[in-house]
Amino acid sequence: MSAILESADIDRALKRISHEIIERNHGLESVVLLGIPTRGAFLASRIGEILKSLGNEVPVGTLDITMHRDDLRLRPPRPLVATLLPAGGIEGKDVVLVDDVLFSGRTIRAALDALGELGRPKTVQLAVLIDRGHRELPIRADYVGKNLPTSSTESVKVSLREVDETDRVEITGVR
Amino acid sequence: MKNQLLSINDLTLEDVIGILDTATALEQITNGPTKKLPTLRGRTVVNLFFEDSTRTRISFETAAKRLSADVINFSAKGSSVSKGESLKDTAQTLQAMGADAVVIRHGASGAAQRLADSGWINATVINAGDGTHEHPTQALLDAYTIAKSFPEHSRDFTSLKIAIVGDILHSRVARSNVLLLSKLGAKVTLIAPPTLLPVGVEKWPVTISYDLDAELESFDVVMMLRIQLERMNNFYFPSEREYARRYGLNEARLRCMKKTSIVMHPGPMNRGLEISAASADSSRSVIIDQVGNGVVTRMAVLYLLLGGASLSEVLS
Numbered sequence: 001m002s003a004i005l006e007s008a009d010i011d012r013a014l015k016r017i018s019h020e021i022i023e024r025n026h027g028l029e030s031v032v033l034l035g036i037p038t039r040g041a042f043l044a045s046r047i048g049e050i051l052k053s054l055g056n057e058v059p060v061g062t063l064d065i066t067m068h069r070d071d072l073r074l075r076p077p078r079p080l081v082a083t084l085l086p087a088g089g090i091e092g093k094d095v096v097l098v099d100d101v102l103f104s105g106r107t108i109r110a111a112l113d114a115l116g117e118l119g120r121p122k123t124v125q126l127a128v129l130i131d132r133g134h135r136e137l138p139i140r141a142d143y144v145g146k147n148l149p150t151s152s153t154e155s156v157k158v159s160l161r162e163v164d165e166t167d168r169v170e171i172t173g174v175r
Numbered sequence: 176m177k178n179q180l181l182s183i184n185d186l187t188l189e190d191v192i193g194i195l196d197t198a199t200a201l202e203q204i205t206n207g208p209t210k211k212l213p214t215l216r217g218r219t220v221v222n223l224f225f226e227d228s229t230r231t232r233i234s235f236e237t238a239a240k241r242l243s244a245d246v247i248n249f250s251a252k253g254s255s256v257s258k259g260e261s262l263k264d265t266a267q268t269l270q271a272m273g274a275d276a277v278v279i280r281h282g283a284s285g286a287a288q289r290l291a292d293s294g295w296i297n298a299t300v301i302n303a304g305d306g307t308h309e310h311p312t313q314a315l316l317d318a319y320t321i322a323k324s325f326p327e328h329s330r331d332f333t334s335l336k337i338a339i340v341g342d343i344l345h346s347r348v349a350r351s352n353v354l355l356l357s358k359l360g361a362k363v364t365l366i367a368p369p370t371l372l373p374v375g376v377e378k379w380p381v382t383i384s385y386d387l388d389a390e391l392e393s394f395d396v397v398m399m400l401r402i403q404l405e406r407m408n409n410f411y412f413p414s415e416r417e418y419a420r421r422y423g424l425n426e427a428r429l430r431c432m433k434k435t436s437i438v439m440h441p442g443p444m445n446r447g448l449e450i451s452a453a454s455a456d457s458s459r460s461v462i463i464d465q466v467g468n469g470v471v472t473r474m475a476v477l478y479l480l481l482g483g484a485s486l487s488e489v490l491s
Contacts, residue, residue: 067204067482072482077479077480082199082203083204117207118207
């Protein structure tokens with residue numbers, strides 16, 4: 001098991017993503033960050049904190065996508081997590097979805113469906129900490145912490161201090 | 176969690192908390208602009224009702240439809256059951272039509288168990304009331320309602336005192352609620368005339384009282400049960416008027432209750448008998464909330480039982 005990113009690397013990646021979000025959106029008036037639970041939600045709130053320290057307060061929320069997954073029937077039922085939309089909602093906003101790992105793209109497809117039920121954002125962008133390739137759908141990320149070429153038999157494990165005590169990203173070998 | 180819901184005994188405490196949490200999340204989703212979720216698309220839920228019902232059937236139907244399942248409503252009246260078709264033949268017909276879940280309400284205690292154990296169908300069986308035995312989804316929605324009314328004790332009812340008043344003998348709602356509420360730690364008191372308490376009730380995890388007024392001010396929840404007039408053929412009490420006077424929830428009794436307490440009733444109500452109109456419509460009554468909560472609780476149950484892979488899909 002080898003660590004790809006340590007705590008400092010993750011912080012640096014999130015800082016860079018934050019700056020890119022500011023640059024891309026010409027200021028942040030209508031930007032809303034929506035994290036995909038579990039770890040995407042923590043990353044979204046971290047990016048929110050960084051933007052705040054840079055003088056830009058941005059609404060942060062979470063988006064549970066469980067009910068929209070296309071692999072529900074392949075696994076036992078998963079517990080639902082709360083969707084917490086910021087007070088201003090998402091109507092006409094620039095929504096930045098935040099997730100930890102971008103892999104097949106199916107989670108993001110489900111997230112787009114879930115978003116569609118909540119309103120009509122002006123744009124939807126995607127920020128991920130790790131892009132590991134192997135897409136099964138035509139989906140790409142706008143902001144990437146690290147591109148990580150992997151074999152499809154490997155698995156990428158993201159640990160965040162909010163839930164896992166430490167911050168690190170590692171590749172665990174063939175399953 | 177087992178893949179059917181026949182009795183509260185099928186559920187562990189973790190299952191119960193999982194259902195309450197799921198219902199909470201679903202309530203939040205269905206309060207949004209779109210009520211409908213695609214989760215159970217392509218699954219068929221059959222409401223198999225051998226007894227009359229308004230709330231439960233509509234509630235299950237709404238819950239299944241909000242999850243995009245196909246719903247078939249079957250009531251014994253107007254079907255071949257009135258020509259004498261047996262439960263077995265009816266079940267096999269449903270099996271042949273590819274039902275994924277059967278929600279059954281039947282006048283005979285144990286009918287749901289029989290359907291689940293018989294091997295007549297592969298569908299998930301959900302008990303929506305069997306005779307005087309159990310009505311698990313009603314208990315779950317009652318627990319959800321109590322959890323919402325007392326947010327500081329929402330998953331642990333240890334400090335709550337709950338009275339269940341009325342026809343315990345015939346009440347499947349009472350049986351399921353006693354099992355569920357005591358699982359969640361609540362202190363349950365059954366209040367009824369001795370004639371309306373079942374044999375063996377002293378072995379239940381409850382306190383028994385014959386006097387509604389004795390400790391009325393101590394209860395956080397007072398759950399009134401319907402006097403089942405269709406089953407009152409055996410002189411259980413001298414007259415309806417006397418029952419209403421001794422065991423009915425009237426305004427005077429409502430005033431004695433704690434300010435924070437809530438009044439529940441599974442419906443349908445006999446206004447003026449077990450509950451006065453003023454009590455039923457008072458600000459402390461959560462009877463209408465119970466109906467709304469029934470939909471999200473049943474959505475949670477349907478999602479947890481049908482949303483994931485079925486056993487045969489896991490094996491293949």
